[in-house]
Amino acid sequence: MTTAPERLLRRLEWRLGRRLDGRLQGAYRTVWHGAGIDFTDLRVYLPEDDVRHIDWNVTARVDEPYVRLYTEDREMTCWLVIDRSASMRFGREAGKESVAAELAISLGRLVSQGGNRVGAILFDNDAQQVIPPRTGRDQILRIARDLLRPAAKSRSSNTTDLSGMFRLAAATTVRRRSLIFVMSDFIGDPGWERELARLTHRHEVVVIRIVDPAELDLPDLGLVLVEDAETGEQLLVDTSDPLLRGRLATQVDAREDAVAAAMRTAGVGAYRITTDQDLLAALVTMVQQSGRGRR
Known part of the structure; x- marks a missing residue:
């Protein structure tokens, strides 16, 4: 008898195959490439180059911007950083949490098809789980199993420590440059942009903001009782009141x-996905936009 994670993974694999076949680039079927750490050469800076690769010492000597070139890894490590806080359980049907889970599983399976390693960080203030990166379909199934397991009810009334989530991601991925997908509604304590910027300085980071x-x-x-998912505070409001x-x-x-x-300060562009969107269509758009950005 197949389990719920297995059924979900099979359904997503079937839809991925139909919707993304022929749209992916590269020898290992992903538009997101790993970036190795081996320096190979220098060349003149072009407008589409990543400014983080500018060699400032050479630039100062020749009075013209030069960038460092690196040998690209044929395999890469991918991390799925997923916000599992209380606010992610808001939304239609299973809420933003369900959308994040399906996106994470789809992205993990997509990246793993080329033999790349995939790991996950599931974050809440009270509970953080790190799933070490491994290759293969069984690894994606393990991540799916943990994502489908109900998140523990938060014991604190504090809003999500997004800075803490990014610090954990940085500490977990410190050994190797990686591709990191961040999935969150970004409802939490302010001031997280500095930690996100530090993460993007070392890694390729793709931010996906999920909203309802x-x-x-x-x-x-009309008159409804609303509750703050992060703090538990309740308030009776008249939603028809124009003021x-x-x-x-x-x-x-x-x-x-x-x-x-905050995203601009962190130097990242976020994809915004709503809970009423066709998730595979949104993923196709992400693939196409990423592919255009790399040409």
């Missing part, structure tokens, strides 16, 4: 602007 449409535009449901809706819209705009500014 109700977080962006409050539906008119309340106007204040909430202003707060949403301010929050979105703050997150966008």
Whole structure:
């Protein structure tokens, strides 16, 4: 009898094969490449180059920007960093947590097809789990099994320590340059952009922000009891009140602007995926955009 993780993985594999066949690049079927640590050469900087690879000593001597070239690994290590905090359980059907799980499993299977190693970091303030990177389908099945296991109910009333999540990711991946997928709603303590920037300085980081449409535009449901998923605070509100809706819209705009500014400070561009999207279509878009960025 097949288990729930096995059934989910089979379904995602079938859909991945149909939707992504012929769209992937590279000898090991992924548009996200590993970057080795072996220096091979220098050349003049081009506009599409990563500024982190500029050799400032050479640039200062010749008065023209030069970048360092590295031997690219044929295999890479990929990490799935997944926010498992209480706010991720909000949303339609199984919520943002379910979306993050399916995305993580799909990305893990996609990357692992070329023999690459995949590991995972499941993060909440009260419970962090590190799954060491390994190759093969069984590794993705193990990650799926842990993602489908209900997250422990938080014992604290604190909001998510996103800085702590990025510090854990940096400490876990310190030995080898890696490809890191971060999946979170980015609801938590502010000030995380510095730790994210440090992570992107060493690794290739792909940020996926998961939101529910109700977080962006409050539906008119009349009088309802709402609860802060992070702190547990409850409040009775009239969602049809135009003044309340106007204040909430202003707060949403301010929050979105703050997150966008933090992402810019960290030097990353985030993909935003909503819980009502076709996840495989969103993944295809990510693949296409990443491929265009590398040409």
